[in-house]
Amino acid sequence: MSALFFAVLSEAKPWLELLQAKPLSHSGKFRIFQKGSHSIIISGTGKLSMALAVSEFAHTLSKEERNQMKVWNLGIAGATTSELSLGDFFWIHKITDTATKRDFYPDRIVNSQLTKETDLKTFDQPVTKEKNVDRFLSLTKEEFAGTSLVDMEGSGFFEAASLYFPLENIAVGKIVSDHLEGKFCQTEDVEKMMAKTAGTLFEEWISPLPWVCVDEIETIDWPKVENFIQNLRLTETMKHDLKKSIRFFRLRNPKAQLPFPDESTKAKLESKTDLKTYFESWRNSLHV
Incomplete structure (x- = not known):
């Protein structure tokens, strides 16, 4: 601005x-x-x-x-x-x-x-x-x-x-x-x-002021994530935890590609247990 x-x-x-x-x-x-x-x-x-x-x-x-x-x-x-x-x-x-x-x-x-x-x-x-x-x-x-x-x-x-x-x-x-x-x-x-x-x-x-922080999580990463999870029934708490994990990943890997689960596995999620397992696996990949 x-x-x-x-x-x-x-x-x-x-x-x-x-x-x-x-x-x-x-x-x-x-x-x-x-x-x-x-x-x-x-x-x-x-x-x-x-x-x-x-x-x-x-x-x-x-x-x-x-x-x-x-x-x-x-x-x-x-x-x-x-x-x-x-x-x-x-x-x-x-x-x-x-x-x-x-x-x-x-x-x-x-x-x-x-x-x-x-x-x-x-x-x-x-x-x-x-x-x-x-x-x-x-x-x-x-x-x-x-x-x-x-x-x-x-x-x-x-x-x-x-x-x-x-x-x-x-x-x-x-x-x-x-x-x-x-x-x-x-x-x-x-x-x-x-x-x-x-x-x-x-x-x-x-160019932005050097001391004004641009939050890449909100402006770059999260829109991609929202597009990926739009058909998943994640609770607000799950979304909040996912964003925290993405922020952790980005701080440690500022230039790396954000990891996503296999797109094809989303169609195989049949229960809340399946969704929870899928979700935790994704979060774990962000903390490696």
Whole structure:
């Protein structure tokens, strides 16, 4: 189960195409696209919109689903130095909200194909190093001191996500889109940069969290067993004991084929005693 939050469609588009997600019809404010257990949410720009989108999506999930959900925010960010190249991707290990002065510390991603990390500052409006640019907040070099990347959504995402999801499930990643020249990025440029990152990270995003255990007994073995025993009159207690034996077998033999009794012998079971003997023989084979 995975959820991916973007501010704008141009950031999300390459991921939507890879996932082949379809828009979800719902009564909420924000656009949600889904395929299977994977969701992509577009919030609109700004930390408030992002926080509200996280909250709205979280309320569509049960507590168990939240605990198993991988939750990412990806997007573009401006770099304060030309040493960071356009298109470079960074995981964020510290977020500072410049309005509230609060710091947030996302857990570091382990075993990712993309390994660069840096810090992020979230502002309430677009910022630039240039002077007197319409619709941009002009800041001096001194005001950018100690800052690597800047955006408008990171702190809103993380603060809201941490209210609903385990901290270890949450990650923030940003692509360098500009060097704060005071110009808005072109849609096609954003899509191109995001497509490159999506091609690398897509499989990482859709893969289960490593600490969320997938119960192969329930999802793989037991459906096969249910199909085999459908004409046998096993009691609920017998089924319960059989599942315990299968679990014992699987723990000792994680890659082995599950043993089944000879199919032809089922037709020869004429009494409860025959069934009990048949059943115990099967269970014994699982404990060898």
